[in-house]
Every structure is written in C-alpha cells, then in structure tokens.
Amino acid sequence: MIWREPQKSMSPLALFAVFLGQLFFWVKASDFTHKPRVTLTDRDVSFLRIHLSGNNSHIELLQGPRDNIVYITGHIHLFQTDFHSSKPSIMSPVFGEGCRSNDPASPDCHYNITVLHKTKDPNQLFLCGTNGQQQTLCCYMNPSDDPFKCTRSKGIKNINQHINESEPSLFIGSAEVEEFYTTHSGKEGSVGIHRFGKNRLWTEKSGTEQRYVSLVASGQREDRLQDRLYAFYIEKNRDLSLDSDLWVPRVAQVCMADLGGPKSYLQFRWTSKLSTRLFCGDHDSRLYFTQLVDVNTVLGDRWQDTRVYALFRNGWGMSAVCVYTIDDIDRIFKTSNFKGNTGPVTNPRPGECVEDSTKLPMEVLKMVDKSSEMEEWVTSVPLLVTHRHYHHIRMDRVQGKWNVLFLSLENGGIHKVLERDGQAFVIAELQPFNYRAHVLSMMLNSSTAKLYVASSKELVQIDLGSCDQYGAQCEDCVLARDPYCGWDGHRCTTATNDTIQDVENGNHQVCSNISRGFTASKVYFPGSSVGAEDGIRVPLSSKYFLHCPTLSSHAEYSWRHHGNTTATPCISTKSEDQCLLLIESMGPEQQGTYSCVSEERGYRRTLVQYQLLLDRGVTGLASHHLPFPGLGLVLLLVLTLLC
Structure with a gap:
C-alpha cells in the first residue's frame, strides 16, 4: 500500500472539521484505560536516590559492570554511582594530563563530555569530548584504574567537528575494526550520518534543516554484509502551505559495509543512503502525529522482529506512541519505487548492500545522490493517544511475553504502560521526585527490573518489582x-x-479459590475524647464530611447508609484521591453506619465504615462549620474483603 500526502490548502472551515474529528478520535482513544489506574509517590514507594552535584542541563546514563553501578555524564564530569552507598564518586574526564590536577587554565580541561558508550570489555568505556574550537577527542577509559587515565583512540581520531551532546551515536567495536557513528543536526554544513574509524563517511549538505533523534542498528543478519543502520529524524517541511506541518518525520538507512563511492563520484560519501517518511496516525479520523520526540528499540529473536517504539506529538498538543518493526522499514527500502521516478530502477537496486561500493555503476550512484527518497511510507496506527506531553520512552519485555512502556511526563512523573495486541493500559503514574522536575534521561535495566530516572539534581532508582x-x-x-x-x-x-x-x-x-480470613482494624486519631465504641458524635443540625481514600482511578466509589442498596455518589475533590460524603444537617435520620464501597470490574469491597451518633448534648453549631474526621474526632476504619 502506498500512503500518499493528505490533501493540502484546506479552508478554515475544513480545518475546524478536522480538529473536531481529531478531538473525537482522542476522546474515543483516551478511554479510562489511558488514565493511570494508580498514582504512586515517594510516600507510597521507597525510591532510592542519589544527589548529583553541579548544574546539570544534560545527562546521559550508562549501566556499569555490576547491576548496582550506573555511570552518569555531566558537562565535564563523569559520575560513578553505587546504590549500595549513598554518594557518587566523581571522575574528571581525562582528555589531557592537565585535567588530572583540575587546572582550570589548562585548555585540555575545557572538553565537555558528549559521548559515552560501552565497549566489548565490560570494564572499559569509550568517551568523546568536544571543546569550543570545534575539536573532538575520543579515548578509552577503565574507571577502576587508580589513577585513571583516558587512552586516546588510534582508530577513531581527527574528528574536526563539534559533536553536540544531544546527538544520537553508536559505537561498534570488533576484533577487526572499531567504528563510531554519530549524526549532525541543523541546516549548515554536512548534516546527516557520520562514520569515524577506518572508513570515514559523511553526508553531502542536504539544503534542508534536519534534527536527528535516534540511531538504530538493524541487528546481525544471516549475511553480515546486509547489516544496516537506521537514523530517525525530523526534517523541516519544504511545503510552505499554511495548513502544512512544520516538520516531517523520516527514517533513513545506510549499509554498514558501505565504503563510499570511487574517487570520481561520492568519494567518502554514503552510496547506500535511502530515506522515507514515517506515518503515525489514523487516516480515517485525519489524526496525524509528525513531531518525532524519542525512539526506543527492543531487539527481537530475529532481526526482522526488532521493534521500534516511536514517541510523537502533534500540533493539537497530544502525544502518541507508534510501533514499527525493522521488517516494515526494510521492506519499504527494498520494494518501494523512488519518489518522482518514472523509469526503471537500476540493477543493482540503489541502497543495496554490496561488498565494494566503490565499484557500483555510475547510474546507481547518481540515483542515490539525486533521488534517494521512497514513494511509499512506513505506517503505523497509534497504540496510545493522550493529551499528556511525554518526553522520553523506554520499553521492557517482561517474562518474554509482556511489553511494558515507560514514558516520562513534563512534571517529572513516569507512566508505566502495558502494551497488549496494539492496545495500551496505563498501570500507574510513578512520581519519583518530591518536586516538579524535568526528566533529563531514563535508563532501564531489564535483568534487574530497575528503572533509572535522572533530573538535574538527582538520580532515582525505581524498583519495578515493588508491588505492595x-x-x-x-x-x-x-x-x-x-x-x-x-x-x-x-x-x-x-x-x-x-x-x-x-x-x-x-x-x-x-x-476465588484462595482461603483467607476476615481481618478488621480500628484506627484511633489522637486528641479524641470519644471512645470507639461510642462512634463519632456529631452535634444536631451540623454539617459533616466523611472521607474515603481512593487508590484505583478505574474503580467506582459510592456511599451506603445502613447497607442501603441505593448508593450515594462521591463529592469530587481536586486531588481525586478522596471520596467525600457531606452530611448536610445532622439529625436522628442521619445516625447509623456509613460504608464507602468501591467496585472495579465486578470486584466490590468496603473500604471504610463510620458510625455516626447524634450528640444531643451540644446544639447550636453554625451550619457552615465543616468538621473533618481526624481533626480531634475518631474514625472507625474497617478493612473488609467483599461487601
């Protein structure tokens, strides 16, 4: 199927109709399963946290050689955190001898860490730093050395360009060759994918602004010659129509075996670079997402099954997650016609991975150079649509069959989302910070079921197996x-x-087959002068609020008086973590037992019970006084299994 551009130059009325259609789709897609079932703060869950010194505006996380070790990059420092201790150790990046004494006058000390990767040696790191003179140095470092030193890379050198710390990168090292891939975003210079190492390659100036989001290796194929690298990015839309999207999401491929063209044409340039558009949306409702925000991949047992989870936004302030497979992307690059091409496709096909690209026919090289965009798009329907703004996405495969997404929010919270058959269920909203924070980085350790979330001040470890x-x-x-x-x-x-x-x-x-007994507990609030057996005494004609704590936002809550089947709904609260009942005027009819009942998917239980008694000895309280349980009164709390 070829996905073509939506019709442009729509009238304002048509645009408004599209908005209504998108709003309808959003309401339909954002049913209660897209609302977090529970919200958990540091009062509910014990989050391990480590304070980070300095003013960190950009942070990268990397798993250390042991499960409890995490490496963190600041601007000029590398932190090694051990969650078995309470304080991180700081290792100054050593790109020159002068930095060892932290001499601020040394020019070698002005390199900001922009790249951090593991190597095949579990005790070795690969780092790159860039200074203000557009120079980049890369080296290998063993954090366990004392004193530690950074050994300059012999294979990856002469990087005469500034590598921005936000640019995606990949380090691929083997016994035969070490290669470092990174991107260059913007509209000036050689924008695109760059490879450093034995076979240096880069991209010609595109003429259009591009911002790169992620680099993904396809995984080892049966024929290693066919291994590819995919770049996910957004490109400034060349269509200047008023109703056109500002950015267009794209994916590009290059062959890892690419050697560039011959001396006469495309020397030191990619000869296998193809690109196509990513589509995330619902065509029938005209709901489209074009602002690619983040990408996370999960390797499959076969390279074809590797899944790409892409986080998008759109101009209406909504977020969406779309899922693609490497097989989806690979098929487009192998079978789609080239955009604008009306003649036959050359043989070999442009973009094929060959053993020696310097020997490719000139017509193949020219087609790659002039018209490397595919006509067909890589398409996906969103599995999650919400009005919340997500910034990062990570995905875990649990027990080999369940997909769980972790999405960071604008306030520092994390949504834990179950994906099942293209549908999303928001299990919980985790709030690891006790202040409004911007999440700078997230890292998932699947083997230990730990999620690491970094703000500018702290690194927090979330135990995903904490279930109480x-x-x-x-x-x-x-x-x-x-x-x-x-x-x-x-x-x-x-x-x-x-x-x-x-x-x-x-x-x-x-x-249903579990054997258990009934347990009840009484909670007494300090400062009360009333015995529990006497219940809560309320003066005649007074107003009174009853409180019931709520946990699941997917449950329905109601109040019952003397067990009556007719339920009284809750009074909503701003925090939505309480179900309230207002006794308008206390009298003889208002005496008795009040039960707060929750019901979710057929499971009904009583959460709390109050015994209200009329206090005939006190009268004349003003009706606007609203005494709350717990403020000098007694709450009789009964936890039950079922009604």
Whole structure:
C-alpha cells in the first residue's frame, strides 16, 4: 500500500472539521484505560536516590559492570554511582594530563563530555569530548584504574567537528575494526550520518534543516554484509502551505559495509543512503502525529522482529506512541519505487548492500545522490493517544511475553504502560521526585527490573518489582495487571512462576479459590475524647464530611447508609484521591453506619465504615462549620474483603 500526502490548502472551515474529528478520535482513544489506574509517590514507594552535584542541563546514563553501578555524564564530569552507598564518586574526564590536577587554565580541561558508550570489555568505556574550537577527542577509559587515565583512540581520531551532546551515536567495536557513528543536526554544513574509524563517511549538505533523534542498528543478519543502520529524524517541511506541518518525520538507512563511492563520484560519501517518511496516525479520523520526540528499540529473536517504539506529538498538543518493526522499514527500502521516478530502477537496486561500493555503476550512484527518497511510507496506527506531553520512552519485555512502556511526563512523573495486541493500559503514574522536575534521561535495566530516572539534581532508582502498594488482597494485585507483580498467597510481590496474576484481562476471579480470613482494624486519631465504641458524635443540625481514600482511578466509589442498596455518589475533590460524603444537617435520620464501597470490574469491597451518633448534648453549631474526621474526632476504619 502506498500512503500518499493528505490533501493540502484546506479552508478554515475544513480545518475546524478536522480538529473536531481529531478531538473525537482522542476522546474515543483516551478511554479510562489511558488514565493511570494508580498514582504512586515517594510516600507510597521507597525510591532510592542519589544527589548529583553541579548544574546539570544534560545527562546521559550508562549501566556499569555490576547491576548496582550506573555511570552518569555531566558537562565535564563523569559520575560513578553505587546504590549500595549513598554518594557518587566523581571522575574528571581525562582528555589531557592537565585535567588530572583540575587546572582550570589548562585548555585540555575545557572538553565537555558528549559521548559515552560501552565497549566489548565490560570494564572499559569509550568517551568523546568536544571543546569550543570545534575539536573532538575520543579515548578509552577503565574507571577502576587508580589513577585513571583516558587512552586516546588510534582508530577513531581527527574528528574536526563539534559533536553536540544531544546527538544520537553508536559505537561498534570488533576484533577487526572499531567504528563510531554519530549524526549532525541543523541546516549548515554536512548534516546527516557520520562514520569515524577506518572508513570515514559523511553526508553531502542536504539544503534542508534536519534534527536527528535516534540511531538504530538493524541487528546481525544471516549475511553480515546486509547489516544496516537506521537514523530517525525530523526534517523541516519544504511545503510552505499554511495548513502544512512544520516538520516531517523520516527514517533513513545506510549499509554498514558501505565504503563510499570511487574517487570520481561520492568519494567518502554514503552510496547506500535511502530515506522515507514515517506515518503515525489514523487516516480515517485525519489524526496525524509528525513531531518525532524519542525512539526506543527492543531487539527481537530475529532481526526482522526488532521493534521500534516511536514517541510523537502533534500540533493539537497530544502525544502518541507508534510501533514499527525493522521488517516494515526494510521492506519499504527494498520494494518501494523512488519518489518522482518514472523509469526503471537500476540493477543493482540503489541502497543495496554490496561488498565494494566503490565499484557500483555510475547510474546507481547518481540515483542515490539525486533521488534517494521512497514513494511509499512506513505506517503505523497509534497504540496510545493522550493529551499528556511525554518526553522520553523506554520499553521492557517482561517474562518474554509482556511489553511494558515507560514514558516520562513534563512534571517529572513516569507512566508505566502495558502494551497488549496494539492496545495500551496505563498501570500507574510513578512520581519519583518530591518536586516538579524535568526528566533529563531514563535508563532501564531489564535483568534487574530497575528503572533509572535522572533530573538535574538527582538520580532515582525505581524498583519495578515493588508491588505492595497495589493493595493487601489478591484481587488488588491481579487488577493492577502489572507483569512485574503477582500474588504469592500472602501479599503482592515480584512475579514468579508460582504467583497468581492475569496480566491480559485483570480477571480477579483467579483469586476465588484462595482461603483467607476476615481481618478488621480500628484506627484511633489522637486528641479524641470519644471512645470507639461510642462512634463519632456529631452535634444536631451540623454539617459533616466523611472521607474515603481512593487508590484505583478505574474503580467506582459510592456511599451506603445502613447497607442501603441505593448508593450515594462521591463529592469530587481536586486531588481525586478522596471520596467525600457531606452530611448536610445532622439529625436522628442521619445516625447509623456509613460504608464507602468501591467496585472495579465486578470486584466490590468496603473500604471504610463510620458510625455516626447524634450528640444531643451540644446544639447550636453554625451550619457552615465543616468538621473533618481526624481533626480531634475518631474514625472507625474497617478493612473488609467483599461487601
């Protein structure tokens, strides 16, 4: 199927109709499953945190040689954090001997760290630093050395350009060759993909502004000659129509075996670079997302099955996640016609990976140089659409069958999202910072089920297998649909082969055969002068609020008086973490037991119960006084299993 450009030059009325259509689609797509079921703060979950010194506006994270070790790049410092201790160690980047004494006058000390990668040696790092004179130095470093030193790279050198710290990069080292790939965004100079090492290659000036988001290796193929590199980026739209999108999302390919062209044409230039447009949206509702924000890939058992999770935004202030496979992208580059091409395609086909690209026919090189864009687009329908602004995306494969996304929010929160058959379920919103923060970087360690989130001040470790917060009953645990969690017969804990869970449906009936007893607890608030057996005494004609804590936003909450089947709905609160009931005027009819009941997917239980009594000894309280439970009063809290 060839996806063509949407019709342009729409009237204002037509544009408004499109907006209404997009709004309708958003309302349809953003049903309750796109609202976090629970919100968990540092009061609910114990987050490990390490303070970071300095003013860090850009941070990169890298897993260390041991699970508890994480490397963090600041501007001129490399931090090594150990979550078994409380303080990170600081290692100044050594691009010259002068930095070892932290001499600020030394020119070698003015290199900002812009690249940090692992090598095949688990104890060795590959770093690059760039100074203000557009010079870049790369070196190898063993953080365990004392004193440590950075050994200049012999194979990757003479990088006479500034590498921006936000540019994506890849380091590929082997016994035969070491190669370093990075990108150059902007509209000036050699914008595109660059390779440093034995075979230096770059891109000719494009003439259009491009901003690169991610570099992805296709994975090792059966024929290593066919290994490819994919670049995801946005390009300034050349269509200047008023209703045109400002940016166009694209993906480009290059062959890793590319040697460039002969001396007469495309020497030191890519001969295999092709590009095509990415489409994320719903064609029927005319809902499109064109602002590519972030990309995360998950390797498949076969290279074709590697999945690319792309985070988009659009001009209406909405975010979306679209999923592509390397097989989808590969097929377009191998089969689509070239945009604007009306004649036959050359043989070999432009963009094919060959053993010696310097020997390619001239007509192939010219076609790659002049018309390397595909006519067909790589398309995907969003699995998640929301009005929230996401900034980063990471994905984990849990138990070999469940896909879980982690999306950072503008306020420093993280959405934990289950993806199942193209549908999304927002398990929880995690709030690791006790202040409004901008998430600078996220890193996932799948083997330990730990997520690392960095702000300018802190690095926080989130234990994804921390499950107690979902509730004290099996049903609470199962309804969470969290692949990391299961019920072990006593509590909600890290999932194993023996724990109870139903990630696919969240069917709490799987808990029906568990034997358990009824437990009730009484909570007394300090400062009360009333005994629990006497209940809560309320003066005649007074107003009174009853409070009920809520956890799941997917449950319905109501109040029942004396067990009446007719339920009274909650009074909504701004924080949405309380279900309130207002007693307008206390009298004999208002006495008795009040129960707060929640119901979610057929699971009903009583959360709290109050026993209200009329205090006939006190009268005349003004009706506008609204005493709250807990402010010098007694709350009788009864935790039950089911109504």
